[in-house]
Amino acid sequence: MKALSKLVIAGQAFSSRLFVGTGKFGSPEVMAKAVEASGTELVTVALRRIDVHSPADRTLSALNFSRYRLLPNTSGARDAEEAVRVAKLSRAACDTNWVKLEVTPDPNYLLPDATETLRAAEQLVKLGFVVLPYMNADPVLAKRLAEAGCATVMPLASPIGSNRGLQTRDQLRIIIEQATVPVIVDAGLGMPSHAAEALELGADAVLVNTAIAIANDPVRMARAFKGAVEAAELAREAGAGDQTLHARASSPLTGFLGVEA
């Protein structure tokens, strides 16, 4: 099991390894309470057009922006140019140069476009952005994105919102083994055990949104994810024993029923 090192992204240290998305909650108040219950220090948000004809969107109205590191995403971008445009607008809207780079041209599976993501990452790094790219669990691409100057890599566990857990486990292992930047497993983590498993594999953090937002009780589910992440961190600190094919007796097998010690 990989030893645990402090999580630092672009010079900022995080004590919570659980990052939380703010989409799809039933109400702004439930979202804010769930975010608080998760213990997170970083939340993702999305940028959208204001509706000229209707009252202001309230989805973030209950969130205390000053309490969390804000990570705007470029969701909706279909190519590098659109992603760079969204990132620039986000920077103007909230004075942060951090961006979760997402380029997802395919609306069915929302899988990231590798070449456009790399192209956008290169441009955004040159423009001074701290780039956290959402990516398929491709170990070669992870290296290329790190070499391009990305602050982290964010490989997917399974498609966004699918709650299917670590379908990319073997690739994630390789990404983690080769990583020179923090690895944040993003997308598809549907249960607290999935988040724990990602951290036990050696990931530095996880990002969860749908699993918390669409639970019957999002606040309780946020607490569950917090507990799972903390349990996995403790396990990393404790250091797990090795696995074997054969049994290793937990009780002495000698000195009883005629077997000599």
Next chain:
Amino acid sequence: MQIIVNGSCLEVDSGFTLLALLDHMGKPSAHVAVEHNGEIVERNDFSSVTLDDEDRLEIVHFVGGG
């Protein structure tokens, strides 16, 4: 005069500033970003940018997202 905001036509008085437009629309200027004819406007300049007939504005803000 007529301006285009997020693809919709809006009728406003001439001489309107960007800040006045946001107020008029009931939109807070915090956590809002604006492209004015394709160029991003810094928030400090919202009060000094005056709108002209047929200007195109893209006004965006943050919503919940993952």
